[in-house]
Amino acid sequence: MKNKIRFLLIVFVLLLQQFTARSEGLNSDTWIYNPMDYPSDIESLVITGGISSDIEVKIGLSKKMSGITAGLSLNGVNVIAGKSAAGAAWQTSYLVKDPANNDIYVFNQAAGNSTPFSWGYTNYFVKTPGISLANTNWVLNYADHKHPKGDFGSSEVLCPGYGYTSIAVDEGRERIDLSKIPVLAGNVIKIKNSYLHKAVVNQSWSAFSLEKAFYMNRQVAHDKDLNVYLGYYDGSSTNIYKVYLGGADYSVPSNIVYQEQTVPNKSYKIKSGLQYAVFVWQISGKKIGVAIDIPNSLPFSFDGAHLNMERTAYGSNPNDYSNGNISFHPWIVNKAPATFHQGDVNDYYMNYYVGTPEQLGELGYKTETNSTDSNILFLDDFNCPGSGGDANFEYAARQSGAAAPIQYQVVNGPITVTNAGPNAGKLNVLSGAGNLSYWNIANHNFNESGNFSVECEVDRLDGADNFHWFEVSIGCNGAWQNPEDNPAYPGFSIRLWEQGQLVTYTNGNAAPLIDQTFNGLKVSVNPTIKVRIVVSQPDFSGSGDAKIALFINNKALPLSAANHPYTLVLPGGFKNNYINFRVGEANINFDNLKIMTPTSNTITTTTWTSDTDSDIYYTNSYTHVVNLGDTADITINNKTFTGAGILATTGSNWEIRTGNASALNQFTGRATNVDPASGNLLTNFLYPSANVASSLTLTDLDPGYKYVLTLYSMGFENGNRNSYFATSDGAIITVVNQDEFGLGNGQLLTYQYTADTDGTFSISTTPINAGWHLYAFSNQKSISIPEFVPSGFIVFGVMTLIKFKLK
Known part of the structure; x- marks a missing residue:
């Protein structure tokens, strides 16, 4: 304990000396100037000809605020949120945990989270046009706030001046390096964002974590249709997940986030399997992406990344997109414990790549998917790479999704796939007059999610509206059964009847034929039928009711002749979800079988x-x-x-x-x-x-x-x-x-x-x-911001304090 006290006393004495000697360099302000204009307190670096001859990338570092990156312009559009030095811009932050009392100190390159103003130190730069921009002076890092005894729910204000106190144990220095990487079509621009971290005293912490925060302008995200593509390695392959960030709400797929560190629609911590993130804006008719590479080798130790959305950072109206920001926080250094000796210098850097999605894909930062439908459990598009064969020919190569690959069980055929002719890329089912064809997904019960949907496309080949020509059954308890034939069989079925009629079966009991003829179900009107059955229920325990809805060609259809509901309630829900198909006396092509968890959109x-x-x-x-x-x-x-x-x-x-x-x-x-x-x-x-x-x-x-x-x-x-x-x-x-x-x-x-x-x-x-x-x-088609200033919020030409706290 005496050694710990002596250590802290030495730290505070040194800090007092440092602050006394250098306090004249501390700047306090309530905003950073708009870096789009790059005024006198922003040092800029420009590179052109990256994506094509008409592309310009411009980076601006603040001279006033400890060298934080206040601007990243892509073809003249600044995508960085640079309204404040506090919880904004593009900067380095780190946390340390004091072993004496478990206090957590938060250090930012520039700061002001806990004060009514932003603050940072004056910087001096050396620039090589088109190549590099770097600080020539070391800048003290003072703690911005403290979480006593490690409690993130409690925070104490820290600032080195203006009536406050703080501590600093390190100095920092910013550097930007630009280069071009040739690809098949033009060049990708590589940005290396480095932060040199130097210890000014000997120090030991029970934990040290560092992030490279990337704050994006939410108004620009909305106007330029921002999407992020998350390349996530699940232990066997890298899957791509697409998240739309230009709207009022957003959601990250639950299977790649830490649930205990998630605040829905506000903050998601993505697990350490994240390999990269590609943020893509639509700028002047061109998609321009920034790929952020996640370092995973020493001296880096990646521990996940927060993807956050703030809606009232600068004002009280959450529907005004200019009041908020979107931020990405990859935690690239995590040490427990951590020791630094006086004079130790560490280079904490990350690489960022600017290009079109196609160019970035050449470098391995892919945005095409499995990402568009990140909630897919199973997809079979029947595009077989070989010449063709039975229903299971090359099945693993053509299927995708978390549950794939899965084989089918064919009870009665013939049922085949091919890559040639008019039936190429489809499951061809030739039942014919007087015959029935059955097939199903064998030995897999799709109970990964209580909420799910089943979707498929059916093309009629023979042009006849035959009796019970197509049927799909869900909630079955075995590889094959006929729910309509035996009440002992659980499940729910829809059967497309002749001349545009429809009948449903619940737990083996036939409902009366729907007393309507649906013109859109007639083969003469729509030879291609797209079926989607939507099911919502808590789980497969039988403790909650299932709600079922049917859409064919994206139009709602009733599910019973009794009161004609568009949503049918099944008491007790499904305990199983085996999925079966049947074709009666017809020839069809079956395609794009998809089993999905719900979309992230909510009413x-x-x-x-x-x-x-x-x-x-x-x-x-x-x-x-x-x-x-x-x-x-x-x-x-x-x-x-x-x-x-x-x-x-x-x-x-x-x-x-x-x-x-x-x-x-x-x-x-x-x-x-x-x-x-x-x-x-x-x-x-x-x-x-x-x-x-x-x-x-x-x-x-x-x-x-x-x-x-x-x-x-x-x-x-x-x-x-x-x-x-x-x-x-x-x-x-x-x-x-x-x-x-x-x-x-x-x-x-x-x-x-x-x-x-x-x-x-x-x-x-x-x-x-x-x-x-x-x-x-x-x-x-798009969401615009209000054209009025909300009551009680007065704009003085300065930005209000950001209240964001590091997670």
């Missing part, structure tokens, strides 16, 4: 009081803006909702259907607490009779683009008007209470999705106790 609701919080802006791009149950056009924030007509259920590229094909009714003159113009959307509405289900389908969307659907409504009473909501992209089936905010109070129901290849999207609602009222809807 959300928020209160709505006026035009101000309507999230309606004329600068937004909308495909649909519709006022239902009314002929009047309503204008809100210079955006006009077109009156559809009193009882209209169709319009330009949209359609509303009811589960039993009955007409909707109009209700008029309802009072509302929403004002001013927004309230005009709520006075009239459409409603189905007797708790009948309804669905909304949007068409002519751009495949692969992201959209946000909003349903505008209000509480009809002080009660619970609950409905199940299901979506054609396979999100978790969700219960929503339309009366959530009370009688007359507005509700915004929003859902973000990606348009499928056919440009069609549907959402369905099935009443639990009362029908859903339909007032108005919009479909937005």
Whole structure:
């Protein structure tokens, strides 16, 4: 203990001397100038001709704030969040743990997390144009804040001056090196970001962790459609996971994060299997990516990376994208214990690569996937590399997903695959007149996730609408069974019947044939049928109900003749999920069998009081803006909702259907607490009779683009008007209470999705106790920020304090 006390006394004496001698170099400010302009306190370095002759990469280091990188411009667009030195920019941070009392000190290259201003030291640079930019002076690193006794929930303010105190035991020096790596098409620009770390005293810590923080501008992320591709090694292969960062929400796949260190929609710590991350922006019509290589060999010891989104870092309105940032924090050095001797110098660096996704892929930083559908359990596209054979020919080579490879069991055929002719890349099933063909996924029960969807495509080859021509069964308890033939067999089946009809079976019991003919199911209308069955249930223990929804060609279909629900509830749920298929008296091609966990998108609701919080802006791009149950056009924030007509259920590229094909009714003159113009959307509405289900389908969307659907409504009473909501992209089936905010109070129901290849999207609602009222809807192709300053937030030309704390 005496040695520890002596050590700390020596440290503090040295620190006092250092601070007295150098305090005149300490700068305090509340912002960093916009590095897009690179004013006098930003030293810049430019390199061109990397991706092609018209690409410019520009890096700016702060002269005032300890050399942090305040700007990274790609073709004139600065992607770095440089509004503050505290919890922003591109800088090095580290944590140490005091062995005497377990206090954790947080040191940043420049800081201000715990003070009402940013602070750092003056820097001097030497520059070789187009090649390097480096500090010529060492800069003291003072602790920014402290977590007493290792408690991250508690924090103490630290700062070397301005009425505060702090400690420093190290100095640092920043350096940037640029170079070009030739690839097949042009060059990739390599950025080496180095931070030299020098101990100014002898020191020992029970733990030392260092990160290279990369803060990105959230407004730019939104405007330039930012995605990140995470290359993750699972022990046998590297899988690629795509996460969209340009929207209001985000989610990282649960299988690659530490659950105990996850704050949903805010902070995810990715596991140490991460190999690289590629951030891709769409800039002036060109995709430009920054690949971040994760060092995994000594002296580095990677221990995961945080991917965070802050929404109110600079202001109180989370919907204003300029108030937040997106940050990536790879922890590249982790030592326990750690000892440094006075004068020790360590170079902590990371390599970053700038190029198109194709160029970065040549270096091994791939963005094509398995990444687009990171939630795939099993995918078979039947594209066999060999000449062809039975259903299991080259099955391992053509399958992907966490559960692959899996063989099929063929009960009756013939069922084959080939890579030639009109049936190439498909499972060819020739049942023929009077015959049945059966096949199934053998010996694998897809119970990895209680929530899942099953999807496949079927092409009719013979052009006839034959009796029971195609069937898919889920929730079975064995490699093969006929759920409709024996009530002892559990499971759920859908069978496509002749002339566009449909029948379902639950636990071996046939429901009555759906008393409708669906024109879209007729072979003469749609020879290609895309089936998706969506199931939501807690697990496979039999303790919770299963909710089931069906979409064919991305349109909702009812699942029973009894009240015609779009979501069917199976009490007790499934205990099994063996999946079986049958073709009756028909010849088909079967393709793209996909079993998935749900999309990361979720249905959300928020209160709505006026035009101000309507999230309606004329600068937004909308495909649909519709006022239902009314002929009047309503204008809100210079955006006009077109009156559809009193009882209209169709319009330009949209359609509303009811589960039993009955007409909707109009209700008029309802009072509302929403004002001013927004309230005009709520006075009239459409409603189905007797708790009948309804669905909304949007068409002519751009495949692969992201959209946000909003349903505008209000509480009809002080009660619970609950409905199940299901979506054609396979999100978790969700219960929503339309009366959530009370009688007359507005509700915004929003859902973000990606348009499928056919440009069609549907959402369905099935009443639990009362029908859903339909007032108005919009479909937005992109999200714009509000054009007003929120009440109580006044802009003075300086940025407010970032409250982010290192995890």
